[in-house]
Amino acid sequence: MSRLRKAPEDIRERLQKILEVLQHRYPQASLALSYDNGFELLVAVMLSAQCTDERVNQVTGTLFKKYKSPEDYLQIAREQLEEEIRPTGFYRNKAKSLQDCCRVLVEQFGGEVPQDIEQLVQLPGVGRKTAAMVLGNAYGLHQGIAVDTHVSRVAQRVQLSSAKTVEKIERDLMQLVPRERWTWFSNAVILHGRETCTARKPRCTVCVIEPWCLFPEKNL
Missing domain, CATH: 1.10.1670.10 (Helix-hairpin-Helix base-excision DNA repair enzymes (C-terminal))
Known part of the structure; x- marks a missing residue:
């Protein structure tokens, strides 16, 4: 304390x-990140680690047109996702975290982003900063x-x-x-x-x- x-x-x-x-x-x-819903913001914030928001927006501008749900990210090969997010840096770790996160979203939350910070931080690659950003900006929940x-x-x-x-x-x-x-x-x-x-x-x-x-x- x-x-x-x-x-x-x-x-x-x-x-x-x-x-x-x-x-x-x-x-x-x-936020300077571009998104249309809570899941997109979650993806964008995860990709923003050690990367500028401008670069993330360039990548997600294409990514979000192709992949709309957690299930979509699980249906592509890890290597393909790595290449698509490569410009954001640390792309191998980010691709793994993103797919691991999506898998938990599908298996435990029905493909929906949980609107509770204690549940959200249980997702792979999601800490309190990411969770607070997503809940506050996408859902208006100040947790x-x-x-x-x-x-x-x-x-x-x-x-x-x-x-x-x-x-x-x-x-x-x-x-x-x-x-x-x-x-x-x-x-x-x-x-x-x-x-x-x-x-x-x-x-x-x-x-x-x-x-x-x-x-x-x-x-x-």
């Missing part, structure tokens, strides 16, 4: 300001906060969490952010991390949340 588990009042006050400016900057924050590298970095820099693991960072953020805003918050912070609070050289001079940021190495 991290030190900020109880969310001191000063953290809540800073968070409120951060939420306000992020809401103004990203009022309709959404977790998707903590990727951007969310981890921003949360630690503005000191909304002092935790070192994504599980504990998510726990801290879930204590702070109103549940109905979990999905929007995840999406907004991901966008902020990509555009402004970048890993190597954060653009602090143009950062909308800089007044409430406690990052000791600000580029001001």
Whole structure:
């Protein structure tokens, strides 16, 4: 359990300001991945590991026209799927995880994506980040906060969490952010991390949340 588990009042006050400016900057924050349903989003997020959303969208633009259901992915040879998703990188591991996931979806969930985070994380290749993204964006179910590298970095820099693991960072953020805003918050912070609070050289001079940021190495 991290030190900020109880969310001191000063953290809540800073968070409120951060939420306000992020809401103004990203009022309709959404994922950059293209999808038409929960299963497609699940596939897209699985393929997005160590790959840009733009590249994933290029691949899924063709993939989703050919394969509509978990059953479809199980009917093709592993080698064929590997070639089709090769541009996303780590294609062998991704193809295996994707087909293993589809097999469980068919055998245990009737080919439907479970709308419960505890069931969803049971699927091969699906962690809490992926599950929270799918449930929140495809189904409007706020059952977790998707903590990727951007969310981890921003949360630690503005000191909304002092935790070192994504599980504990998510726990801290879930204590702070109103549940109905979990999905929007995840999406907004991901966008902020990509555009402004970048890993190597954060653009602090143009950062909308800089007044409430406690990052000791600000580029001001």
